[in-house]
């Protein structure tokens with residue numbers, strides 16, 4: 431079981447964070463990056479179309 435955040439390698443303090451392998455702050459950042467990546471794909475799609 432991972433006990434450190436996979437993103438910043440800080441200690442995970444809650445059972446949920448441990449289960450997800452990432453701390454809450456990093457989870458928010460990761461979701462924001464995924465949204466940004468999805469937006470980039472949509473933009474590229476729009477350009478191609």
Ligand SMILES: [Zn+2]
Pocket residue numbers: 435436437438439440452453455456
């Ligand atoms: Zn982290």
